[in-house]
Amino acid sequence: MEIARLGEQPLIQRLAATLSASLGPHADVVVGIGDDAALVRNAGVYQLLKTDQQVEGVHFQREWAPPEDLGWKALTVNVSDIAAMGGAPSAALVSLMLRPDVEVEWVDAFYRGLAEAAKAYGVAIVGGDTSAGPIVAVSVFLTGVPALDGDGRPIPLLRSSARPRDLVAITGSLGGAAAGLRLLQRSGETPGCMAGEGDPLTRAFLRPTARLQEGRLLAEEGVRAAIDVSDGLVGDLQRLCLASGVAAEVDASSVPVHPQATNCFSAEETLSLALTGGEDYELLFAAPSEAVERVRARVKVPVTVIGRIVEGTPGAVRVLDGRGSEVRLDGPGWRHF
Amino acid sequence: MEIARLGEQPLIQRLAATLSASLGPHADVVVGIGDDAALVRNAGVYQLLKTDQQVEGVHFQREWAPPEDLGWKALTVNVSDIAAMGGAPSAALVSLMLRPDVEVEWVDAFYRGLAEAAKAYGVAIVGGDTSAGPIVAVSVFLTGVPALDGDGRPIPLLRSSARPRDLVAITGSLGGAAAGLRLLQRSGETPGCMAGEGDPLTRAFLRPTARLQEGRLLAEEGVRAAIDVSDGLVGDLQRLCLASGVAAEVDASSVPVHPQATNCFSAEETLSLALTGGEDYELLFAAPSEAVERVRARVKVPVTVIGRIVEGTPGAVRVLDGRGSEVRLDGPGWRHF
Numbered sequence: 001m002e003i004a005r006l007g008e009q010p011l012i013q014r015l016a017a018t019l020s021a022s023l024g025p026h027a028d029v030v031v032g033i034g035d036d037a038a039l040v041r042n043a044g045v046y047q048l049l050k051t052d053q054q055v056e057g058v059h060f061q062r063e064w065a066p067p068e069d070l071g072w073k074a075l076t077v078n079v080s081d082i083a084a085m086g087g088a089p090s091a092a093l094v095s096l097m098l099r100p101d102v103e104v105e106w107v108d109a110f111y112r113g114l115a116e117a118a119k120a121y122g123v124a125i126v127g128g129d130t131s132a133g134p135i136v137a138v139s140v141f142l143t144g145v146p147a148l149d150g151d152g153r154p155i156p157l158l159r160s161s162a163r164p165r166d167l168v169a170i171t172g173s174l175g176g177a178a179a180g181l182r183l184l185q186r187s188g189e190t191p192g193c194m195a196g197e198g199d200p201l202t203r204a205f206l207r208p209t210a211r212l213q214e215g216r217l218l219a220e221e222g223v224r225a226a227i228d229v230s231d232g233l234v235g236d237l238q239r240l241c242l243a244s245g246v247a248a249e250v251d252a253s254s255v256p257v258h259p260q261a262t263n264c265f266s267a268e269e270t271l272s273l274a275l276t277g278g279e280d281y282e283l284l285f286a287a288p289s290e291a292v293e294r295v296r297a298r299v300k301v302p303v304t305v306i307g308r309i310v311e312g313t314p315g316a317v318r319v320l321d322g323r324g325s326e327v328r329l330d331g332p333g334w335r336h337f
Numbered sequence: 338m339e340i341a342r343l344g345e346q347p348l349i350q351r352l353a354a355t356l357s358a359s360l361g362p363h364a365d366v367v368v369g370i371g372d373d374a375a376l377v378r379n380a381g382v383y384q385l386l387k388t389d390q391q392v393e394g395v396h397f398q399r400e401w402a403p404p405e406d407l408g409w410k411a412l413t414v415n416v417s418d419i420a421a422m423g424g425a426p427s428a429a430l431v432s433l434m435l436r437p438d439v440e441v442e443w444v445d446a447f448y449r450g451l452a453e454a455a456k457a458y459g460v461a462i463v464g465g466d467t468s469a470g471p472i473v474a475v476s477v478f479l480t481g482v483p484a485l486d487g488d489g490r491p492i493p494l495l496r497s498s499a500r501p502r503d504l505v506a507i508t509g510s511l512g513g514a515a516a517g518l519r520l521l522q523r524s525g526e527t528p529g530c531m532a533g534e535g536d537p538l539t540r541a542f543l544r545p546t547a548r549l550q551e552g553r554l555l556a557e558e559g560v561r562a563a564i565d566v567s568d569g570l571v572g573d574l575q576r577l578c579l580a581s582g583v584a585a586e587v588d589a590s591s592v593p594v595h596p597q598a599t600n601c602f603s604a605e606e607t608l609s610l611a612l613t614g615g616e617d618y619e620l621l622f623a624a625p626s627e628a629v630e631r632v633r634a635r636v637k638v639p640v641t642v643i644g645r646i647v648e649g650t651p652g653a654v655r656v657l658d659g660r661g662s663e664v665r666l667d668g669p670g671w672r673h674f
Contacts, residue, residue, distance in 0.1 A: 003444060004437035004469075011444065011467060018448040019455075019462050026461035028427070038463035040428050043482065045382045051430040051478055055468045090365070091377050093388040095432065095476035100341035107340060107348065111355040118356075124363040125356050126375035130348060131392045132341075134471055139432035141388055141478035145380065 009239075034243065035159050036084040036227060039146060046154045048087045048144035052077045056135040064184045064195065067106045069206040071113025074138045077230065079121045079210035080281040082144035084228035086157040086219025088212070089121055094128035095139040102136060110138075121212060147219035155219050157226035159243035162286035166225065168248055168307040169292050171211050171283045171299065174233055175270055176258030178277020180205030183264070193264035200260045208281040214299050218285055221294040226285035232278040234329060238315045240286065247312030248286075250275075250319045252327050254306045275319060276329060346576075371580065372496050373421040373564060376483060383491045385424045385481035389414045393472040401521045401532065404443045406543040408450025411475045414567065416458045416547035417618040419481035421565035423494040423556025425549070426458055431465035432476040439473060447475075458549060484556035492556050494563035496580035499623035503562065505585055505644040506629050508551050508620045508636065511570055512607055513595030515614020517542030520601065530601035537597045545618040551636050555622055558631040563622035569615040571666060575652045577623065584649030585623075587612075587656045589664050591643045612656060613666060 003011060016033040026032075030046070031039035037050035054074045056062055075092060082089045094114065098107065118125050123142070146154040180201035183193060195202045211228070218226055227240045233255070241248050257274045265273065286309050287295070296303045319327040340348060353370040363369075367383070368376035374387035391411045393399055412429060419426045431451065435444065455462050460479065483491040517538035520530060532539045548565070555563055564577045570592070578585050594611045602610065623646050624632070633640045656664040 001441045002437065003435050003439050003441060006441050008467060011441070014441070014445065015448045018445055019452050021452075026463075029461050029463050032461075032463050033465070035464075038428070038430070040461065040463055040480075042379075042384065042427055042480065043382045045380045047379065047384075047480075049428060049430055049463060049478075049480070051432045051464070051476075052466050053432050053434065053468050053476075055434060055470045057471065058469050090379055091375070091386060093375070093386055093478060095388045095390050095478075097390065097392060097474060098340050100339065102340050104338045104340060104343050104348075104351070108351065108355055111352045115356050115358075124366050124369075124377065126363075126366050126369050126377055126386055127372075127388070128370070129389050129476070130345060131390050131474075132395050133392045133474065134394065137434060137468075137470065137474065139388075139390075139466070139476040139478075141386075141430060141432075141476075143377075143379070143384075143386070143480070 030154065031156060031158065036081040037144065039154060039156055046146050048082050048085050048146055050078050050081045051139055051141045052081065053137060053139040055137045062136060065206060067109035068113035071110040072117045072207055074140050075114055075117040075121070075123065076208055076210050077281065078140045078142040079212060080228045082142060083210050083212045083215030084157060084226050084283055085146060086155065086215050087144040087146045088216065089123045089142050089144040091124045091126045091143050092118065093141040094125060096128060096130045097133035097135065097137040098130060099134065099136060100132050121210065147216060157215065157219055157223060157285065159225065159227050159240045161224035162240055162244035162246050162309045164246055164309050164311045166286040166309040167289050167292050167305050168237065168250065168286050168309060169303055169305045170256065171214050171303055172301045173256040173258045174229065174280050174282060175261045175274030175277050176201055176204030177208060177279035178273040179258060179261040179265060201258065201264065204258060205279060208279065210281055211283045214283055214301060217298050218283065218295055221298065222291045223285050223287040223295060225287065226283055229280050229282045229284050230278055232276040233284065234275050234317055234319065236284055238317050240284065241317060242315030245314045246309050247314065247316040248307055248309050250307035250317060252319050253322050254304060256302060256304045367491065368493060368495065373418040374481065376491060376493055383483050385419055385422055385483055387415050387418045388476055388478045389418065390474060390476040392474045399473060402543060404446035405450035408447040409454045409544055411477050412451055412454040412460065413545055413547050414618065415477045415479040416549060417565045419479060420547050420549045420552030421494060421563050421620055422483060423492065423552050424481040424483045425553065426460045426479050426481040428461045428463050428480050429455065430478040431462060433465060433467045434470035434472065434474040435467060436471065436473060437469050458547065484553060494552065494556055494560060494622065496562065496564050496577045498561035499577055499581035499583050499646045501583055501646050501648045503623040503646040504626050504629050504642050505574065505587065505623050505646060506640055506642045507593065508548050508640055509638045510593040510595045511566065511617050511619060512598045512611030512614050513538055513541030514545060514616035515610040516595060516598040516602060538595065538601065541595060542616060545616065547618055548620045551620055551638060554635050555620065555632055558635065559628045560622050560624040560632060562624065563620055566617050566619045566621050567615055569613040570621065571612050571654055571656065573621055574654050577621065578654060579652030582651045583646050584651065584653040585644055585646050587644035587654065589656050590659050591641060593639060593641045
């Protein structure tokens with residue numbers, strides 16, 4: 001069977017099974033394959049480990065992705081996963097595949113953007129690898145430190161910690177990045193909505209911000225379940241629910257949509273972008289209402305309750321409209337293969 | 338200017354400059370860009386960090402690289418760099434780009450080979466990322482721990498520690514992997530020399546062994562300068578010399594060539610493969626003669642003195658024949674772009 005038919009989640013389950021059968025349990029692995037980042041112990045010190053890639057033709061096109069932005073984003077998407085574990089990033093390596101005809105100035109600009117993000121998030125870029133290839137692709141590897149409790153034990157935000165009666169909440173707004181991607185792909189379709197440097201939607205897609213401080217505050221305020229919205233709200237909530245063995249309901253009318261998106265797309269399109277668009281890198285979390293309130297009091301960005309965790313088929317997510325009817329979706333979000 | 342014209346070493350110097358200008362010195366980085374692996378300090382614990390990639394069409398062809406072997410090699414080349422720092426590997430992440438038409442069985446076999454290597458080297462594979470793309474490419478990210486002295490300080494093997502009057506020595510033999518690659522690329526040209534599972538040259542290329550115990554012993558026995566031979570003996574020795582601000586002379590007749598290579602290639606070709614072929618993943622090191630002797634007494638694989646470090650233009654490497662005349666080479670080794 002071809003990978004395209006199998007799909008990404010079954011692929012990951014399959015490779016995790018291959019690896020676990022071959023390797024057996026490893027004493028130093030606290031959280032392995034299947035969460036936003038891995039958590040390991042090394043000489044008594046806890047560490048988060050993460051890798052995520054940006055591939056030309058899949059995640060970006062060189063025609064519309066300026067190299068500075070690509071460098072920024074390549075690191076940011078990894079920092080976002082460390083944030084979704086409640087941790088802080090430390091050091092990064094950069095594995096870069098380059099077409100031989102790429103201009104040196106392009107590479108310089110890419111590294112400037114990367115360095116800018118590294119500075120913003122407090123990351124040391126300590127090495128990497130370069131290779132020729134038919135496209136441009138970058139894998140960033142990032143280490144981080146988890147939040148610790150008073151006894152020095154890690155208190156990571158996990159996909160598997162959601163419980164029935166938890167509220168489901170989200171930082172910031174959704175759909176901006178997906179709207180920006182649409183503008184980049186078919187720029188100029190809607191009057192007044194053009195992709196460009198000054199456009200907030202374009203910027204939401206090309207220059208996302210990792211919710212680093214917010215993730216740390218979540219961990220400190222007793223939240224235990226979180227995931228970052230990279231593939232789409234519904235799809236990522238499904239993953240969180242599946243890992244936790246629970247289901248969820250989302251109130252569509254509560255979902256905070258990017259304010260600019262409503263200017264460029266219909267209400268229905270905007271909601272669809274917010275529910276399934278992905279790449280906003282907001283933090284989606286589940287916690288008892290008191291914890292959500294404590295978070296809300298401390299976090300600077302808006303925190304919106306959008307639904308609740310319920311008992312039910314693990315991984316099942318229902319999106320409800322104002323009358324309690326289920327909203328039908330084209331799909332849960334981004335398909336990797 | 339295009340990357341292909343610039344070349345890999347100037348590219349790395351350029352990106353290191355961009356990054357260092359933007360980031361400034363980072364207190365926790367002991368060894369940054371420019372050695373076999375980075376050495377950082379995290380909460381008082383020293384750690385090695387490394388990434389290296391295998392790209393279809395550049396490092397391998399799917400037609401002749403069995404997926405098990407590719408999985409094995411993808412991890413091994415990274416372990417080799419940890420070995421070249423005198424360290425031990427800990428945890429790995431795997432960033433995999435797959436063509437959507439790749440068969441699931443291929444991916445299963447790839448992960449089996451990866452798991453086999455992980456078991457052999459004591460590595461925990463704790464996560465990764467998958468993406469679609471036009472080719473198959475894999476970046477492995479590996480953490481490790483450096484050897485420590487009695488006071489708990491790291492004693493890494495560095496490219497920058499070679500000194501005039503050090504001997505230059507190598508573990509194992511050279512040229513086997515490059516010979517194997519030639520057989521894979523034009524199989525059947527020489528009678529009795531066919532690429533295949535049972536052929537030791539093919540195996541040297543597809544299933545290299547990282548000199549992990551040997552690297553550790555080098556560090557313990559007071560060796561301070563080493564590099565693994567990934568791009569070719571001469572090229573890698575040039576790098577070691579450049580980083581150390583020294584030059585080197587190699588006695589061509591002393592270079593240990595892979596015994597099987599001489600059966601399939603002329604003496605001249607075999608020497609050329611050994612000097613510039615690369616991918617043997619042997620450890621090339623420079624040390625005073627007493628340290629070389631101590632290493633030789635403890636290491637199980639052959640250790641051969643092949644030359645000496647001298648004063649001279651930093652990075653200059655002369656290869657001398659039996660009469661002391663300089664051997665002319667087509668090039669120093671593998672070109673990345």
